[in-house]
Amino acid sequence: MSELITKSASELADLLADGQIKSVELTRAHLEQIQAVNPKVNAFLHVDADGALAAAADSDARRARGEVGSALDGIPIAIKDNFCTTGMPTTCGSRMLEGWVPPYDATAVQRLKEAGLVILGKTNMDEFAMGSSTETSAFGPSRNPWDLERVPGGSGGGSSAAVAACLTPLALGSDTGGSIRQPGAVTGTVGVKPTYGGVSRYGVVAMASSLDQPGPVTRTVLDSALLHEIIGGHDPMDSTSIAQSLPALADAAQRCDVRGLKVGVVKEFGGEGYEPDVEARFAEAVQWLQDGGAEVVEVSCPHFEYALAAYYLIMPAELSSNLARFDAVRYGLRLGDDGRNGMEAVTAITRGQGFGKEAKRRLIIGTYALSSGYHDQFYGSAQKVRTLVAGDFDRAFAQCDVLVSPTTPTVAFKLGERTGDPMAMYKADLCTIPSNLAGNASASFPIGLSAAGLPVGLQVIAPPMADDRCYQVGGFIEAKVESDTGPLLAKAAPIVGSKAVW
Amino acid sequence: MALSAEDVARLAALARLDLTNAECAELAPELDVILTSVAAVGEVAGPDVPLMTHALPLVNVMRDDEVRPSLPREVVLAGAPDVEEGRFRVPQILSED
């Protein structure tokens, strides 16, 4: 049993700095928890125990020499399986890339290594990040630590489940339409989608290039800020990376003060389709902000109702092009090469069998949306809606410093509940999608539980490059939850075999 | 717009996906539902609204014309399904570029 693994990364960093614990010890504790719990939650697709212990030993040696790489040197971390990692497979949850070991590290991964973090392994995800539940993973769904019969959200359900079940204090995710925030909300963890261009996409296997954004997945707000500061900032390898320094995120996370902050409640996020418990928790959180001295106003973003539709055209269009490279020529799966089939057939067979159903669905939609005769009607119109959504945000941010909403309309749903109904599945991302379209900063923070004891998240949205405002609100909310009831994750029923002690 | 199984098959060919007839028949109505519900985008976007293709308005991001090291060839070929004498090997190609 271990109290270490329930601590936050910042607390652990203090213990390492004081010499009270060693990184090897910390890493071993997490590897033991993975061994005990991963068979039940299926959060990790690959665990690199040897590599992690070696990195931990290096960290301890560095520390002994007084050469600490960063605030998080020696802290374990898990990486979503769409980040390229040398020495570890990168499958994106797809059969198409099973066993593929990239010859290069994603910029974010390289920065983790330079900062001395200990990479435990790779986490499960919906295939190529296409999903809201991890159920489209070719390697089986991950499960929600709050209720193993429920999904941990998606596409980054592996990272959020791993953090929630204390398999790791930190994880990386990527968010195209909510894949960091939505799993965060339904697992009671913190997930941040930085401003588009704030964290390099280089080496993150693309789903929809103009929407994808990597970011932190953690249990506390400060941990996300610390991790964000390590992976963020300009990268010359990513043309869409913003060439300016990040605001002071960790400072904002620790401010615990929202006095004078103008908070906008988006009135379009609510009503039909929203669970009463979600709306109730959300109303309470807004009240906390008001009580804390924030000025709360209602704002209208009339075009948000078209955001989901625009997203489900732009995203498949871009991914249909991004996923064309999986053609059985240079890497990955090749099927049907029996000496009779030509190259064209081999590519088609490999793609037909290597991609799962949701991937195929989206490849067809994307191909359709871009095809001649439909391009303007679908893809073109969707890009116009994107302009309108961004305009709604501009007007809202002229009045407010941040916008808030529930992160998801519902709490975690049951495994299999929505797999037969794509539109129902897509609606899990209703609230999170607008930020991806506009490219602004957005985060989800736990605010409480539904009557059934399942977590609810608050989404906080800030203008591009004002990510610090999300952390400022998140830190305040977190302090409120903790002072009222203690850490939310401590309330989850322990998973059998778990070594976590709160 | 009612997408037929034949439409799906045509799109699958463009996307180079080998789908069975049963798959095409199953996907057609599903895709139809999705396309019907996303068709709303055409209602709001007037001709005067510009397209937003990028999340942020950056321009002129370029690098200097400097050579950087390439990958070692054994690394380049390591993940390939089939290799011959330092090249990627593929079955006979039937169509022309």
Add this chain to the structure above:
Amino acid sequence: MMTELMEFNEVLEHFDPALGLEVHVELSTASKMFCGCSTEFGAEPNTQVCPVCLGLPGALPVVNAKAVESAIRIGLALGCEIAPWGRFARKNYFYPDMTKNFQTSQYDEPIAFDGRVEVEVDGESYVIEIERAHMEEDAGKLTHVGATGRIHGADYSVIDYNRAGMPLIEIVTKPILGTGAKAPQVARAYVALLRDLMRALDVSDVRMEQGSLRCDANVSLAPKGSAELGTRTETKNVNSLRSIERAVTFEMRRQAAILAGGGRVLQETRHFHEGDGSTSPGRSKEEAQDYRYFAEPDLVPVAPSKEWIEELRASLPEPPAARRKRLAAAWEVDEKTMAAIVAAGALELIEATVAAGASPQSARKWWLSELARRANEAGVELEDLGVNPADVAATQELVDKGELTDKLARAVFDGIIAGEGSPTEVVERRGLRVVSDEGALGEAIDSVIAASPDVAEKVRGGKVQAVGALIGQVMKAMHGQADAARVRELLLERLGVG
């Protein structure tokens, strides 16, 4: 089956040809279009690739600034407008030589558009309007393995991606009309002009044999006087100036025969065969192409400032045609000689030799005859021969001073090519100085006159031109190391006709 062809002259009685030329120029940047891999030609397969040009999952492109600069300079040199803001686009289609199965290109926002150039054929000028010039990337190189060595009948293929991601500029003309019988020559002259232009701009090696300049020729015929264009064919990858002329000629004759027979020309892609100058149809595609273009989200728009464009405009070299005209006038040579100079690749060399002090006539003489022959024998370009313009000017100076004869000057060039140093060093080392010792010369002259009394008598009798034979004998006796003019002078003096 033999393709039916109509006699060329007959074609023109019935039809008007229209041309459309698409030329791909590979830029001579040090690194690729979107990554830092080298563009050096001839490396071992798959040794100049990285995650970006190999299209590995997660890799992202970054634009090469030099390629953009070259594109703008090319656009300006073609008289184009430069787009103040333009995006890259993805052209989506599957082919195994493309690592991402889309080509990063430009679609409806090319960097340069609406230009015009003029070419001259047989003294007549033709305006060619440029529709656009845009940036894109090259694909890898496929090799088909099997009995035929071609795609048809290959057992399998192998791929080298070193060329994938090399920067290309595609230059597209508007339909070229009204060229009549000169259509094949206009096509050739246009591509030659582009080649010279790229060379003058120093943006490409423009080695057609290495594929750094490739031409696709669209040809169609319309009934004479018709306002509508006929159905076109596109003959791909025509890779020499001569081939362009031949391919256009062949297509005109072939299409004319079909149309005259009441048939219809198929809109198709065709291949050119160097051997017999014919074209043949490519394999038709299974499904109609639908490239599904959309703005490349991984690259941000290129928005060259007015200042940058003007700075590049100011740095443009003199247009090749204007430069040639200017030099032809200065050197007092006719068009035909100028064409020979250009064809020999001697324009810059002669210009530099003149700048180093030689007369245009002597500079031209050395480069076009003696040195061109040696380069030809050695199988190298004239500029790679190892003789520089300053050497030629210095050698000519020695000739002008009477210290060398032309024959000795040739030996000096041999020495320079052999690496023996500067002209004066070679003269010293080889002892090539003209003998100006009048005593030795006088003796030689006296013995030649004595040995040829008949010739001497003829000269004395007034047939002065007969002295040539005597000069030859004297020069022979002196082993060439005498100044022929001085020998003539002395001979005539002694024979009393001086």
